[in-house]
Amino acid sequence: MERAEAEAIYEQGREAVVAVLLALSAQIAAQEVQIAKLAARVAELERRLARNSRNSSMPPSQDPPSAPERRRAPSSKRSQGAQPGHRGHGRRLAPVEALDEIVDYWPERCACGHRFSAAERYPVGKSARHQVAELPSITVMLSEHRLHRLRCPDCGAETRAELPPGVPVGAFGPRLQAAVVTLAVRNRISRRDTTELFRELFGARISAGSIDAIVQRTATVLKEPYEELLCQIRAAPVVNVDETGWRLRGGKRTLWGALTVRAALFRIAADRHEREAKALLGEQFAGIACSDRWWAYNYLGPERRQLCWAHLMRDFTAHSEGLGAQKEFGLAGLEIAKRLFVAWDRYRQDDDRARLNEQIAPLKCELRALLEQAARKSARNCRHRTLAKNLLKRWPALWTFASEPGVEPTNNHAERGLRGAVIYRKLSLGSQSDQGERSIERLLSASVTCRLQRRSLFAYLSDALTAKACGGPIPLLV
Numbered sequence: 001m002e003r004a005e006a007e008a009i010y011e012q013g014r015e016a017v018v019a020v021l022l023a024l025s026a027q028i029a030a031q032e033v034q035i036a037k038l039a040a041r042v043a044e045l046e047r048r049l050a051r052n053s054r055n056s057s058m059p060p061s062q063d064p065p066s067a068p069e070r071r072r073a074p075s076s077k078r079s080q081g082a083q084p085g086h087r088g089h090g091r092r093l094a095p096v097e098a099l100d101e102i103v104d105y106w107p108e109r110c111a112c113g114h115r116f117s118a119a120e121r122y123p124v125g126k127s128a129r130h131q132v133a134e135l136p137s138i139t140v141m142l143s144e145h146r147l148h149r150l151r152c153p154d155c156g157a158e159t160r161a162e163l164p165p166g167v168p169v170g171a172f173g174p175r176l177q178a179a180v181v182t183l184a185v186r187n188r189i190s191r192r193d194t195t196e197l198f199r200e201l202f203g204a205r206i207s208a209g210s211i212d213a214i215v216q217r218t219a220t221v222l223k224e225p226y227e228e229l230l231c232q233i234r235a236a237p238v239v240n241v242d243e244t245g246w247r248l249r250g251g252k253r254t255l256w257g258a259l260t261v262r263a264a265l266f267r268i269a270a271d272r273h274e275r276e277a278k279a280l281l282g283e284q285f286a287g288i289a290c291s292d293r294w295w296a297y298n299y300l301g302p303e304r305r306q307l308c309w310a311h312l313m314r315d316f317t318a319h320s321e322g323l324g325a326q327k328e329f330g331l332a333g334l335e336i337a338k339r340l341f342v343a344w345d346r347y348r349q350d351d352d353r354a355r356l357n358e359q360i361a362p363l364k365c366e367l368r369a370l371l372e373q374a375a376r377k378s379a380r381n382c383r384h385r386t387l388a389k390n391l392l393k394r395w396p397a398l399w400t401f402a403s404e405p406g407v408e409p410t411n412n413h414a415e416r417g418l419r420g421a422v423i424y425r426k427l428s429l430g431s432q433s434d435q436g437e438r439s440i441e442r443l444l445s446a447s448v449t450c451r452l453q454r455r456s457l458f459a460y461l462s463d464a465l466t467a468k469a470c471g472g473p474i475p476l477l478v
């Protein structure tokens with residue numbers, strides 16, 4: 001009896017121990033899963049913390065203090081400035097016919113003490129020329145247009161004269177309005193600072209509200225040139241496209257930019273979706289779009305795209321800062337990218353496309369092998385495997401520049417075009433109305449297009465506003 005009771009107690013104890021061990025095993029398994037998730041999260045946070053302008057699309061202005069110093073060209077061991085024997089580059093003298101005034105000066109006495117008389121003023125050799133550029137006293141020309149009334153001798157009605165074409169209906173002329181808009185858009189001067197500048201430089205009194213009204217009216221005048229510019233962009237054989245953030249009453253929006261060699265068009269939209277890319281380029285876009293790897297451009301076939309190698313180089317840099325196979329993948333990709341840019345620089349010097357393709361051919365083979373090897377890696381290397389699969393899927397878009405004239409391997413043209421718009425957004429905090437968005441689209445497009453054409457924005461706006469006042473056709477931007 002005692003033995004049976006002992007065996008029963010033993011069985012009960014063993015079952016309790018097994019239950020405890022099973023519970024502990026389940027708890028350990030759950031903790032291992034949680035630890036793996038936390039380790040992955042820590043790795044992701046560390047990767048984000050290590051982001052800078054070298055390994056991501058962050059601008060250099062947002063680099064953290066811990067970011068590595070940007071690489072500089074090796075020092076030449078020479079002192080700063082011009083070197084001995086360097087031929088100086090001074091300001092060129094203007095031709096005599098371009099001068100407004102010539103003032104002659106004669107020496108009064110010699111070093112020996114002799115005083116020169118007027119009769120002795122016979123020049124010896126060429127005179128030394130010293131030119132001074134100066135602004136005249138500038139003031140706004142204020143004209144009054146009096147509209148007289150006459151009484152009709154037949155019916156007795158009073159008739160008032162009308163303003164002739166060319167006289168602005170408002171209080172400011174085309175050139176003054178063009179100056180206001182140029183300062184606001186190209187030079188990004190605030191409304192308040194513009195009022196001070198006009199008062200101090202030109203003696204003109206103009207309120208901040210009038211300045212804003214001038215900017216809005218000018219944007220209305222640019223409606224037709226903007227629409228024509230949009231048609232030109234959509235019909236262009238090569239377009240560089242990029243997008244950046246915008247604000248509407250504090251809410252998030254997106255500013256899209258499409259640029260050619262001589263034209264730039266900006267459009268503010270709700271987001272960075274594919275539908276907005278189609279709205280910008282058009283459903284029937286048949287050219288080549290140079291862009292980054294953002295998915296919104298994937299509706300275009302790889303043969304009609306050029307992926308930015310500058311972005312790709314930053315991706316390889318980020319992977320080269322990883323561990324193991326990821327680091328090897330990044331370093332190998334960086335080496336290929338550097339050799340590609342060397343070949344591109346040579347092409348820009350000699351314009352020999354056959355030689356460019358000859359130098360790029362082995363790079364294609366090396367990169368293809370690298371990407372296919374990375375795409376076969378296990379899930380532990382999913383980060384660079386994802387990049388490898390993405391590039392293999394869009395393989396033709398990596399090499400369009402080698403065969404298509406006018407296509408470059410980077411999207412720097414679009415990024416430089418957006419730089420001024422980004423600064424404008426940071427200073428103005430975006431737009432406050434839908435009409436304000438339409439206005440800044442047109443004004444930024446006109447500003448950057450004139451810059452690409454080496455054309456005066458002030459002169460173009462003056463012509464456009466004058467044409468509007470006269471009732472004539474508005475000059476186009478292209």
